Structure formats: structure tokens, C-alpha cells
Amino acid sequence: MDAEDFPTNRYIVQGLAEQRGLRLVRLPSELDGGLDLDALRSALNGDVVLVVLSLVSYRSGALLDMAQVNDLAHAVGARVVWDVSHAAGAVPVDLAGAGAELAVGCTYKYLNGGPGSPAFLYVRRDLQSRLRQPVWGWYGQRGQFEMGPDYDPVPGIERFLVSTPPLVSLAAIDPALALVEEAGLARIRAKGLRLGRLADDLADAWLTPLGFRPASPRPPERRGSGSHLSCTPDAWRICQALAADAKVVCDYRVPDRLRIGLSPLVTRFTDVWDALARMRDVVAEGAYASRPAGLARVT
Numbered sequence: 001m002d003a004e005d006f007p008t009n010r011y012i013v014q015g016l017a018e019q020r021g022l023r024l025v026r027l028p029s030e031l032d033g034g035l036d037l038d039a040l041r042s043a044l045n046g047d048v049v050l051v052v053l054s055l056v057s058y059r060s061g062a063l064l065d066m067a068q069v070n071d072l073a074h075a076v077g078a079r080v081v082w083d084v085s086h087a088a089g090a091v092p093v094d095l096a097g098a099g100a101e102l103a104v105g106c107t108y109k110y111l112n113g114g115p116g117s118p119a120f121l122y123v124r125r126d127l128q129s130r131l132r133q134p135v136w137g138w139y140g141q142r143g144q145f146e147m148g149p150d151y152d153p154v155p156g157i158e159r160f161l162v163s164t165p166p167l168v169s170l171a172a173i174d175p176a177l178a179l180v181e182e183a184g185l186a187r188i189r190a191k192g193l194r195l196g197r198l199a200d201d202l203a204d205a206w207l208t209p210l211g212f213r214p215a216s217p218r219p220p221e222r223r224g225s226g227s228h229l230s231c232t233p234d235a236w237r238i239c240q241a242l243a244a245d246a247k248v249v250c251d252y253r254v255p256d257r258l259r260i261g262l263s264p265l266v267t268r269f270t271d272v273w274d275a276l277a278r279m280r281d282v283v284a285e286g287a288y289a290s291r292p293a294g295l296a297r298v299t
């Protein structure tokens, strides 16, 4: 896996490897540019059973070539689990067309489900009856309400269910997905690219002179829908001042970056303009310097 992947992904794989006595290989990757496919290529050999990668990096937005990675892994007999959390709803993802077998993701980023909304998984149809959910719960059971003595999962995708779904979150995800469907991924992506270009241009004009540095691949075609800026050493203080004084809410991500989430369905071009102008003003005025350096529980 990518040594810079999202923490849960790394910890889950680490836990599984430890339980099963398997060896975990962490590929060093560029914080701004994402995983280099040559690093992946040289790590792949007949011993590799599983590759776990995020299609869009949470820390830089770098977008991988899904089909190419699948081809590389399949050539040595390895399977790939894709985390598409930062891609779903922002970037068209053709899982079947790119030869993907397995994918997981959350619905609370560009799919607008809100925190705690349901996760999803994709298992290519021919693999569904061959792979098992490691957590054996009654929702995956054949004849669920017969309450049988032993776990005997249904053959299809429902075998990956565990227990009663969160109904309020499920109800909220329906209209959220309906909006995405109505707009269509092609149009969402097209607007996302234009938002990204505007953010890049304004950052170059207003923020680079103040000590910022682009921390995502360019042009926007090479990334998901966010724009990431690095500002050493003050990014966390600036992030706090932006939220408190300028009503601009970014994410701070270690070690030195601000993540600007450009959500094409709801973010307007004027929002990008205003947010970056306020960022410029907050930094130029310097009041952020009195904010605490210690990280909050959530950044």
C-alpha cells in the first residue's frame, strides 16, 4: 500500500497483516504528486496478494490511473482494493471498464451524505460468492429470519452486509444521490475542472507571493476535485483564522497544507474567488499569528 494513504486504510491493512502473519509493504510516495507507478511496478512480484490504494489522495488530490494499476497488479496475480472516497461524486469512475475487482468508499464527501452516512463497497459479480465478509452478521445470512445455527451467507453482494443499517442516514443519502444523478458525473467533473483552474490561477496570483505553494498536481485533470495549498509553517494557524474571522472553512492536513474542497454541485465560481481573496487578506493582515499552534481534536 501507499505509505501516505488515509490512516484507516493503513491501520486496517496493518491489523490484518499482523493477525495473519503477512508482510505489509509500504510504498513511499510523494506527498504532493501521489504514488509513482514505477515504485508500484518494482514492488509487484508473485508474492503480492493484495494492493490497497486510494484513487484520489486525501492529502494532495493526486489521481491514479485505475486501469493501469489494475493491469500491473493483475499481471502478477494480485487483487486491488480501491478506496474511491475522494473520487465518488467528483470524478467519473468506471470500475468495470477499468477492470476493477474491489472498491470501497464513503458517501459523505462529494456524494453529500453528511458525516456518518453509509459506506459502500463494490465486488465484481463473479467474485461475490467467492469472497467472504470477515465480520459474520445476520444481515448477510441466507434465510435471515430463520435465525439458523451456523453462518451461511447468501451468494450475492448482500453477503457483505453485517447488521441493521442506519435508517436516518440512508434516508438522507437518497436525495443526495438523486442530485448527483440529475447533474451527471460528466457535467460535475467539467465544472470541477473549471473550479480547479480558477483556484490555481487565483492562488498563483494572490497566495504564492505570500509564501504559499501549490500542493496538488496540475493541471486539475491530474487530481480529484480539491485544491491543496502548502504554507509552511503557518497552515494550521491560517486555517483557524480563516474559519473564525473570514467564514472560510478549509481542512488542515499535516504537515503544512490547507485543503480547499471544491464541490462542483454546490461551490460557485464566486465562492472560490471570495474564499481565496479572504485567504489573501487574512494572511496579509497577519492576525492569524496569535492563533494557537497546538492542533485541535479535529482539523
Ligand SMILES: *Cc1c(COP(=O)(O)O)cnc(C)c1O
Binding pocket: 006, 008, 009, 054, 058, 083, 085, 086, 106
Ligand atoms: C474520508 C475517507 C474515508 C472514510 O473515513 P471514515 O471516517 O472511516 O468513514 C476512507 N478513506 C478515505 C481515503 C477517506 O478520505
